[in-house]
Amino acid sequence: MTELQKTNRGGRPRVTDKPAIAAVGLRLFADRGYDSVTMADIADACGIGRSTLLRYFAAKADILWDRAADEATALAEKLRTAPQSADPIAVLCTELPAILTYLDSEIDLLRTQVSIIAESSNGWPLGSTRFNTWGSAVIEFITDRTHHSSDDLFTKLLVQNLFNAGWTALTVWAESNEARPDRLLEEAFALVRNGFTTT
Numbered sequence: 001m002t003e004l005q006k007t008n009r010g011g012r013p014r015v016t017d018k019p020a021i022a023a024v025g026l027r028l029f030a031d032r033g034y035d036s037v038t039m040a041d042i043a044d045a046c047g048i049g050r051s052t053l054l055r056y057f058a059a060k061a062d063i064l065w066d067r068a069a070d071e072a073t074a075l076a077e078k079l080r081t082a083p084q085s086a087d088p089i090a091v092l093c094t095e096l097p098a099i100l101t102y103l104d105s106e107i108d109l110l111r112t113q114v115s116i117i118a119e120s121s122n123g124w125p126l127g128s129t130r131f132n133t134w135g136s137a138v139i140e141f142i143t144d145r146t147h148h149s150s151d152d153l154f155t156k157l158l159v160q161n162l163f164n165a166g167w168t169a170l171t172v173w174a175e176s177n178e179a180r181p182d183r184l185l186e187e188a189f190a191l192v193r194n195g196f197t198t199t
Contacts, residue, residue: 089193093193096138
């Protein structure tokens with residue numbers, strides 16, 4: 001078979017591809033609300049058993065963050081291979097937004113993901129630990145390319161500002177009519193890179 005889907009005995013397409021299962025879950029979250037959707041609901045919508053779903057995702061939060069590990073790996077590689085002569089902050093402000101490689105046909109999934117996390121009680125309880133791998137890559141890059149250690153105020157403030165810039169841009173975009181978040185991400189990271197000014 002050329003497609004990663006099969007048909008169950010009821011004639012409904014059975015989704016067996018991990019990214020496709022995540023897409024089904026995100027669309028259910030968008031339609032019904034994150035708290036109202038169960039793992040059983042997602043399994044049923046995919047035409048698979050709950051035990052099969054659990055082999056792909058242990059919990060609903062894992063569906064929200066399906067791409068996180070791959071994105072963090074890609075970011076670490078981009079930072080590792082950045083030219084030694086390049087300005088470290090410029091590199092970070094370029095590569096951090098570049099890890100969101102959503103196709104136009106998938107962009108609604110990113111909007112759903114951002115909206116669900118933003119609507120939670122403190123902004124990102126479902127994924128705060130998911131940023132650790134990204135954060136580690138950024139900190140390693142800063143300490144490698146500058147004279148600052150991981151415990152320096154400079155490093156801590158820079159990492160915090162970078163992630164706040166990206167997250168704030170995404171939440172503003174999720175509530176806007178803009179098709180993609182690219183412009184807002186570019187503007188947010190330009191502010192970090194160049195500093196804020198009222199002129």
